[in-house]
Structures are given as structure tokens and as C-alpha cells.
Amino acid sequence: KAGVTQTPRYLIKTRGQQVTLSCSPISGHRSVSWYQQTPGQGLQFLFEYFSETQRNKGNFPGRFSGRQFSNSRSEMNVSTLELGDSALYLCASSPQGGSGTEAFFGQGTRLTVV
């Protein structure tokens, strides 16, 4: 069974630009969550999608958005990039949801904003 696939693995963008990251979950998984990992803030939850609906959202500005398609693939978008958006963005998929459910993580997309 293929794991969670995130593309691209690395990105370099300029301040003010926008970026779209992609995540393909494990086949059959309907829940996709996104996390931002930085040395200063650690791992922070961005949002979760389940069956094309956002069902939870973290404390990030509106520049961060996402969506999920009918095949469960998900994208996240960051507009008007800032230097502080440089981070490793991790996607995790789960079969369904609820307490105790294991999340399977992709290798991440390393975004560098210059």
C-alpha cells in the first residue's frame, strides 16, 4: 500500500508570492490534516479535511487555506508569503477520525521563502 505522498518535496519562493502544496493520502483514507513544523514553534496544526469539508482549523491567518477533492487528495495554499512561512509542511492521513486513530504522515514539503 502506498504511503502518504507530498509534492513537491522542496520549494523556494519569494516574499509576496503564493504557493500550493499537494498531498495524496493513503488509499481509502478520508481524513487529511496539515501541520507546520518550525524550529521555533514546533509542530502546529493548520487544518483538517474530511470528505471534502474542513472540520477543524488551527490558529493561522487567513492566508493559509486548503481544500480536499472527491478522491481525498488535498491541497493547501499560502498567499502573500512571508519569511516566517519558511517551514516543513507535513500532511497526515487517517482512515476516518476520532480519538485514538493513527495518523500517517508524509515526508513533508520544505518551503523556503526568500
Place this chain on the structure above:
Amino acid sequence: GDSVTQMEGPVTLSEEAFLTINCTYTATGYPSLFWYVQYPGEGLQLLLKATKADDKGSNKGFEATYRKETTSFHLEKGSVQVSDSAVYFCASNDYGGATNKLIFGTGTLLAVQP
């Protein structure tokens, strides 16, 4: 709100030494608890989990027991190997319905020397 606190690293041990990484949580309900491991350049992998009080999670020689009375989920291993060198994250599942949101500790870097 809910939070997870784990001991600061780095933790440096010699091969075959005993490992303990402390983790405590605060929660309004009864979260599930997890330990994830991150190897260099990789995403997170689930190491073990416990879903209710007094549950013991175990995997690859690692163990952790869900202690409700002390709100703790300390990670232990009797004899570490060089290959255990990685960053370890304690996490809780945000209790409150069908959500996969994970709240992470800051991570503890473990370095095992031969």
C-alpha cells in the same frame, strides 16, 4: 486549552543505556496519547499509542503507560541502540468529537553514541 509538555533535549546516551523521555499533558477530557518518531529528513512515524487510562503502548522495545493520576505518558526503553537516534514527539488527540487534530510537544532529540 489542551497542551503537551515534554522534556527538553538533547538527550545523549551511550548504546545499551536506559532511556526515559518525560511527557505530561493537560486536557479537559480523556485524550488518546501517542509517541511519534522523526528520523532526519523524514516525516513522523507512529511509535506507540494508548487510548485510555492505565493502557500501556509498546513497540520495538519502547513502552509508555497512560497515567491519568499524574497526567503523564513517559517513554522508556531498556537498552537503546544507535539506530534509535531521532527526534521523539509526544502528542495527544484533541478530545471533542470526530477530529484527528494532534497536539504535539516540542520534541526531544535523542542521540545514541556507540
